[in-house]
Amino acid sequence: MKGKRHNTRRVLSVDPTSRGLGYMVMEEERTPVDWGVKVTRGKTKSATVATVAELIRLYRPHVLISEDCNAKGSRRCERIRRLLDGIRDAAAKDGVRSVKISTRRVKETFTSFHANTKHQIARVIAAQLPELAPRLPRYRKPWMSEDYRTAIFDAAAFALTYFYARSRQYNSV
Amino acid sequence: MRTHHLPNYLRAHRKRSGLSQDDIAYLLGHRTAAHLSRFERFRRSPGFRLALALWVIFQLPPHELFRGEYHKVERVIRQRAKRLATRLAAKSQDERTLRKVAFLNKIGSRGHSR
Numbered sequence: 111m112k113g114k115r116h117n118t119r120r121v122l123s124v125d126p127t128s129r130g131l132g133y134m135v136m137e138e139e140r141t142p143v144d145w146g147v148k149v150t151r152g153k154t155k156s157a158t159v160a161t162v163a164e165l166i167r168l169y170r171p172h173v174l175i176s177e178d179c180n181a182k183g184s185r186r187c188e189r190i191r192r193l194l195d196g197i198r199d200a201a202a203k204d205g206v207r208s209v210k211i212s213t214r215r216v217k218e219t220f221t222s223f224h225a226n227t228k229h230q231i232a233r234v235i236a237a238q239l240p241e242l243a244p245r246l247p248r249y250r251k252p253w254m255s256e257d258y259r260t261a262i263f264d265a266a267a268f269a270l271t272y273f274y275a276r277s278r279q280y281n282s283v
Numbered sequence: 284m285r286t287h288h289l290p291n292y293l294r295a296h297r298k299r300s301g302l303s304q305d306d307i308a309y310l311l312g313h314r315t316a317a318h319l320s321r322f323e324r325f326r327r328s329p330g331f332r333l334a335l336a337l338w339v340i341f342q343l344p345p346h347e348l349f350r351g352e353y354h355k356v357e358r359v360i361r362q363r364a365k366r367l368a369t370r371l372a373a374k375s376q377d378e379r380t381l382r383k384v385a386f387l388n389k390i391g392s393r394g395h396s397r
Contacts, residue, residue, distance in 0.1 A: 241299045
C-alpha cells in the first residue's frame with residue numbers, strides 16, 4: 111500500500127425493500143460486525159427511520175451507505191426514495207456522514223470478480239465473507255419473487271464497493 | 284470524537300459461529316437470552332466468570348472479544364501508571380523506587396494497540 115494507512119472505519123449500509131430493510135455493519139472490508147433484515151412491513155416510514163436510527167446509536171458508524179436513487183439506471187419507487195432521504199436526514203442528525211452509491215458503480219466493481227447479476231454478486235460476497243454464506247438465497251427462477259435475504263447481500267455489496275473505492279483511492283496516492 | 288472500537292464484538296462472533304442467543308445462553312447456564320442480549324446491545328458488561336466462559340466458547344481472549352472495553356481500561360491504567368510514576372519519582376530516588384518507576388513506565392508505554 112503506497113498511501114497513508116487509514117484508521118479503522120465502521121460503516122452501516124442499508125438497503126430498503128418492500129418487506130423492511132437489509133443492513134450490514136462492517137469494519138474494514140473483511141470484518142462484518144452485524145448483518146440482517148429488519149422487518150418493518152406495515153409500519154410507517156418513521157418507524158423504519160427509527161430502526162436505522164437505533165442501529166446508528168448502537169454501532170456509531172462513521173459512514174452511512176445507501177443507494178443513489180438519482181443515479182442513471184436506478185429503478186427505485188417514490189416510497190423508497192423518500193424513505194432513503196429520511197434515513198439520511200436521521201444519520202445527519204446523529205453526525206454520521208452519508209455516502210450514496212449507485213447500483214451501476216456496484217456492478218462495475220463486481221465485474222472485476224466476473225459477477226454481473228445480483229445472484230452472482232451475492233455469491234462473490236458469500237465467498238469473500240464466509241459468515242454470510244449460510245444466508246445466501248438460492249437462485250431465483252423467473253416466476254419466483256426475490257428472497258428477503260437478498261437485501262443483506264445488496265447492503266453488503268454497497269459496503270464492499272465503498273471499501274474497494276476507498277482502497278483504490280489510497281493506493282493511488 | 285467517535286471511538287474506533289465497539290465495547291464488544293459478541294454479536295459478530297455469535298453470528299459467525301451460527302449459534303443463536305438461546306444456544307449461547309444455555310452454554311452460559313442462563314434460562315433466557317435476556318442477559319446476552321443486553322451484552323450484545325452494550326447495555327451491560329459481563330462479569331469475570333462470564334468473560335471467561337465467553338473466552339471458552341469463542342476461543343478468543345477478552346481483549347479481542349471486548350476490544351472497546353479493553354481499550355478504555357488500558358487507557359485509564361496507563362494514565363494512572365504515568366501519574367503514579369511521576370509521584371514516586373518526585374518523592375524519592377532510591378533503588379526500590381527507581382525499579383517501581385521503571386515498571387510503571389513500562390505499563391505506560393505498552394499495550395495491545397490494535
